[in-house]
Amino acid sequence: MTVSNRAARTALIALAVVVSAASVFPVLWMVTSSFKTRDTVTDGRLIPSDVTFQNFVYVFTEVPFARYMWNSFFISAVITVAALLFHSMAAYALARLRFPGREAIFLSIFSTLLISAPVVLIPLFLVARQLGLLDSYAGLIIPAIFNAFGIFLLRQFYLGFPRELEEAAIVDGCGHWRVYWNIVLPMSRPILSALAVFFFLANWNAFVWPLVATSNEDLTVVQLGIASFQSQYGSNWNYILAAATVAALPMLALFFAFQRQIVESIKTSGLK
Template identity: 60%
Template sequence: MAGKHLRAITGYVLAAVTVAPLLWMLVTVLKPKDEIFRAELPSELTLDNLIYALTEIPIGKYMLNSAIVSVIVTVVALVLHSMAAYALARLRFPGRQVIFGTIVSTLLVSLPVILVPLFLVVKELGLLDTYAGLILPAIFHAFGIFLLRQYYLNIPRELEEASDLDGCGYFRRWWQVIVPVSRPVLASLAVLFFLANWNAFLWPLTATRDPELRMVQVGIATLQGQYGSAWNYVLAATVIAAVPTLIAFVIGQRRLVEAIKTSGLK
């Protein structure tokens, strides 16, 4: 019983530590301008900071750029990762395990390690300051292929054998049988891919100079220099930029947990 209470108290403490900065940021954004630097609670709540961020700061343009990149990367990555994972899970060909091991090993390589060669390749292809330069390098990620492969290994082969009787080839088998039954894991990966690309900072900062192509995190970082003494506006822009991520997580959190539970190693 004591251990149960200890775990509950630990959980409450961790939750408070996690939520406290978010509450502080939200309260600060809703404070009047002349009370920003006061430690006490505001005498009244106002939306002036949010209105200023929406009207005077190009946060809408930044969010549109992030939405374009995030949605395209998510859709293309799900299709290509699903195809690759199905081939690695179901098809038999020489070097299959070696290829899978090589793909998984790329999880050990972080973006800063390959940032310079990636920048040089994109520059040689003439993709700097373009949407393509932001999208193409972000499509491949070994985690998506790994998670989908583990999920596909748990799908009964009888489903595919039944489709063979109808004369389905590999593509139709993947599209008509595998994809429909893997909607939970695809939905969870869609949430993860969208959040990762929405919050991307290092590569968008490296690959773009044009202010019209700034993604939301890069745009907020530039505001810190422009509004260094008025960080209530920076916080307001941050709150606005966080809304799509919260919506995406709330919509997909249940499927995310289900996919992780059903994608155990095999």
């Protein structure tokens, strides 16, 4: 390795360290601050914060935060499972089956990526109200299932599949459904795992649509719960940070559990 290559490699490593530190610092600050009490002033003296677990006790006792987390988990899990099933079927049909209008359908689906969420928020609300989906789990789940990015990514993934595997299965008497269920899905685990993390994370952090579609406190999701903390306890940041830490822990655990699948789905086509 030449001197210039070593210098470039050292510079890249230093840049990666700086970027990583800048990314991790807010998370570390949030976690450490969630265990501290608020600074107080008594008789003109500043009393520094102390380490305590009471912030987390307060979060789970004063408000139904466990209910908020269950709502977010249930909604995100159902959306993720349904989206992966329907998206994989649609992507396989668009990648392998030949039927009139296939390219036009794919172009229409892909074009929805150019439309931002605020543009369709009011029409989506009107449709959901007309169908009686407001203030219900169905209203939070059904509109969030469709995702053009998932269909596009899976279609591109299936286009790289060797056709010989499918042709051999068809020769053995398998239909398209059995080929999809017994061959395509098992070989799609890396990219499905990555998409599962992306979908679950996106719906766990959903804020605008749950805010618009629900007014029932029993359907409050975790992000709305944290927002309510900010309005009620704006000066007590220790409670807000404790709630944010609890909400972030499942996402961090999910990422560390599936980080290998995420990297493999991006690095390779999923075939060995």
